[in-house]
Amino acid sequence: MANTVFFAWQMDTPSDQNKTFIWNALNRATATAEASASVESSPRPESDTGGVAGTPNIVETIFKRIRGCAIFVADLTFTAKSETGKLSPNPNVLIELGYAARSVGWERTILVINKKYGKASYLPFDILQHRWPIEYCMSEHTTVGEKRFDQLSDALTAAIVSCQQHTLERAEEMADSLDTATIDIVAQYDQANFIDMKLPAKTMGELLTGLDHILAIRQLVSLGALRITHSPTVGYAWTYDGRCMIEALKRKQPRLLEVVRSHMRP
The missing domain is CATH 3.40.50.10350 (Glycerate kinase; domain 1)
Structure with a gap:
């Protein structure tokens, strides 16, 4: 960073x-x-x-x-x-x-x-x-x-x-406020420079999963951890505060993101 x-x-x-x-x-x-x-x-x-x-x-x-x-x-x-x-x-x-x-x-x-x-x-x-x-x-x-x-x-x-x-x-406060859904997003995208917006759901399962995703993204945006970007397409990017939040989370629970990623479906 x-x-x-x-x-x-x-x-x-x-x-x-x-x-x-x-x-x-x-x-x-x-x-x-x-x-x-x-x-x-x-x-x-x-x-x-x-x-x-x-x-x-x-x-x-x-x-x-x-x-x-x-x-x-x-x-x-x-x-x-x-x-x-x-x-x-x-x-x-x-x-x-x-x-x-x-x-x-x-x-x-x-x-x-x-x-x-x-x-x-x-x-x-x-x-x-x-x-x-x-x-x-x-x-x-x-x-x-x-x-x-x-x-x-x-x-x-x-x-x-x-x-x-x-x-x-601020980073400590942001890290402490994360719920399970937002931690899943952090674990999935902590190394990414760009996060795509989810396309409209085609099935009920995609709808429910997509809703959790959208709500988690919205929470991260409201925290100031993510911002909307238009490059290369419309999506999200981590802010400096967001990167600091991720580092704070890793300091508090060093293996958390790794464990969460290991339980994600491929």
Whole structure:
């Protein structure tokens, strides 16, 4: 299971104050937190692609990586000001944050802001009500850069540890909530990347078996362990939380899935 920290960056402010500064602090933080995670940045091009062919694929790649990440980190430093004086972060970062809020969840999201360009309190309320950003201050005149770097790294380390703890606790709760039918589904598909939707039943036996299957799948979707996907066809795929749930189940009962599989009819 991939264990990545996805970094949504912006280049509207100097890189040594934001993108590179945060990137380096993130790498130190993951090492300090012993997260066994790799840090990857959004694969957006650093300059305008001019609408060349392939740009839509970049967007889908970004969303796919966000869906699969363990932790999402966004640089919400203000990069624009409206005619009325309202500050706004980079629009690409906001799009990625919105997608992450739905697919990753606020509990595994970390926000960072360089308050040299505006305080976090100026962010929209619907962001602040979920997560307050880690604030730091870096500008071309900063003379204590190393100290600021250490402070940001420490704050990110604490945030990563908190996200990890939430993920572990959530996985344990999900594993404990599984009934016999959902455990059967987990045992059957725990190694699969894609689960087909069941075709309409042809016999009463298929109908009853299919109903149990559908109800179990529905429970896993409601738990956030599975999501509906349209690739390669309409079906289901495990979420990151779902994969963590499976690992938690294996820790609790190491041979359970193996035993369940052995009793399944071929």
